Amino acid sequence: MRTDRAKAPGQQPPLTQEALVGAALLVLERDGLDALSMRRVAAELGVQAPSLYWHVRNKEQLLDLLADALVADAVPPPRVGDWREQLRAYCHLHRRHLLGKRDAARVVAGRFNLGPSLLVILEDQLDRLREAGFPAADAALTSYLLGNYVAGFVLQEQSPLSAAEAVGQATRTEVVNAAREHLQQLPADRFPHLVALAADLSEPDMEARFAFGLERILDGLATLLEPEPGTR
Amino acid sequence: MRTDRAKAPGQQPPLTQEALVGAALLVLERDGLDALSMRRVAAELGVQAPSLYWHVRNKEQLLDLLADALVADAVPPPRVGDWREQLRAYCHLHRRHLLGKRDAARVVAGRFNLGPSLLVILEDQLDRLREAGFPAADAALTSYLLGNYVAGFVLQEQSPLSAAEAVGQATRTEVVNAAREHLQQLPADRFPHLVALAADLSEPDMEARFAFGLERILDGLATLLEPEPGTR
DNA sequence: GATTGCCCCTAACGGTGTTAGATGACAAGT
DNA sequence: ACTTGTCATCTAACACCGTTAGGGGCAATC
Known part of the structure; x- marks a missing residue:
């Protein structure tokens, strides 16, 4: 029997x-x-699932x-503008990038x-941070902070979407509307702020939410660079 | 046949x-x-797995x-200190709380x-934020930001732990040490900062990492309250 | 006493990650 | 030319998983 490696639209390239x-x-x-299972990945390559384990220790890897x-x-x-502008661009790009892939x-x-x-x-981020004048330790912590912020934010951002589509009805605005109504109908004596701020809390403009947090972080970083501008 | 509900150390309480x-x-x-499967939860209650679906739509719920x-x-x-101190305490408590549960x-x-x-x-957080003088929209965004930051941070913080123990050897410091050595042996011409800051980047003091990010956010929030360092 | 509805059961389906061991392809050594 | 051996894939199987279909006991209600 011949090798049916080619029966699926597979690869001759020897499965690296x-x-x-x-x-x-x-x-x-x-x-x-x-839906990302070992079997499905294997099928995509025109191969049986256990074959993958030759190239990879397990699914986790x-x-x-x-x-x-x-x-x-x-x-x-691009390296234009001050450090603030560059970090802002970095994070917005990173978010857009993650949002782009399912x-x-x-x-x-x-x-x-x-x-x-x-x-x-x-490496590139650290270079810009050091150039901007951040001490070594602060640069390292800042990189971690920003990466963490973006990943965590996008995780929250795209999770209800997949959760909602799993339930049945789809659009994110429906979920957001349901959340707002849920907040508005709470007992106003026990949850006055939640009722009053229902609209703000269920603000669907994720871009604005992201920007708000990012600007707070950038403001906070700025205070690291200007130890005594007068106030504090 | 009698009900063997009581054969496992189960509950008479009728499975709410x-x-x-x-x-x-x-x-x-x-x-x-x-390891959290429906079957295991059911076994914990001395019950078969499909019975759970009477009380719950699916595992997601x-x-x-x-x-x-x-x-x-x-x-x-406690409501002592200014808003900054209270928010800081809030986030540290929240982190500790999450870290405490596996x-x-x-x-x-x-x-x-x-x-x-x-x-x-x-509701409690919003109350304190409004009292501190934050506008409605900012209070809502701030609550979201802080919750997101803490959850995202702890997610990162306790993930390598479980990942490492899945592989085999255990302690977090081993993982951190391996990461530092990995960074240090990089080609110094292509990754000068990573090599130089290897120690800082693999800083195992998560408390300090957390505090750094939190203080940046709090500093950034402070700039919202003092638009002009003269009046108010 | 019959009916209804709650609540748990057994049986089963199709899927999962992963391992054991057989099988073939193909290069190297004798 | 034949053996050897390593690589890379296969088949078969294990022990699970979430979830559904449908049966049956049991209490309350009519």
Whole structure:
């Protein structure tokens, strides 16, 4: 019997680890994280599931590689403007990048990454922070803080979407509206602020929410650089 | 045949939704999130798995309830000091609380919560923020920001722990040491900052990392309250 | 006493990650 | 040319998983 490796639209290229990651990326984008199984990735390559374990220790490692691949094609922002503008651009780009790939934040967030692609980004960020005058320790902490903020935010941002579509009805605005109504109908004597701020709390403009937090962080970083501007 | 409900150390109490959540909490604490299956929760109650579906739509809903239960016994900090001190205490308590329960952040982070326990906390937070002088919209955004920051941070903080113990060897310091050595042996010409800051980047003092980010956010919030350092 | 509705049961479906061991392809050594 | 051996994939299987279908006991209600 011949090898039916070619029966699926598979690869002759002899199934490297990168090929696994590529197939996983494809499955993630097409079917979502919950449907990302070893069997499906294998099928994508025209191969049986156990074959994957020759190239990868287990699914967890594949997800680690996937996490790094997800940030691989993120391009750093141009080096124009002051450090603040550059960091702002960095974070907005990072968020846009994660939002662009389905379930990306769920893969990336809470994973101890340190893959090669992330290292490149980290190095570049540290360079700009040091150049801006941040001490070594602060630069390291800042990088961690920003990465954490963006990943955590996008995780929250795209989670209700997938949760809602799992239940049935779809659009994010429906979920947001339901949340606002839920808040508004609370007993006003016990939850006066929640009722009063229902509209603000269920503000669907995620861009604004993201920007608010980011600007707070940037403001806070600025105080590190200006030890005595007069007030404090 | 008699009912063998009592063969496991089970409950006569007729299996309410709260009982499910209680059992789930117990399984989570004892076996971790990855081992939290419907069958195991059922076994904890001396019951078969399909019985759970009478009280709960699916596992996702059980996790939602679990997420709220995980923040249920968080006590707000005393109302002493200025808003800054109170918010700081709030976040540190929240972090400690999540760290105290196994895999708590993995359950809570990235879940659209709004359970009753969280609503109480949110209401209290909003009250303090309004009292401190924050406009309505800013108070809402701030609450979201802080909750997001703490959950995201703890998610990162306790994730490598469980990841490492899944692989085999245990302690977090081992993982951190491996990360530092990995950074130090990078080619110094391509990654000068990563090599130089290896120690800072793999700083294992998570408390300090957390405090750094939190203080930045608090500094940033302070600039919202003092638009012009002259008047008010 | 019959009926209804609650609540748990057994059985089963299709899926999962992962391992054991057989099998083939193909290069190196004799 | 034949053996050897390593790589890379296969088949078969294990122990689970979430979830559904449908049966049956048991209390309250009519």
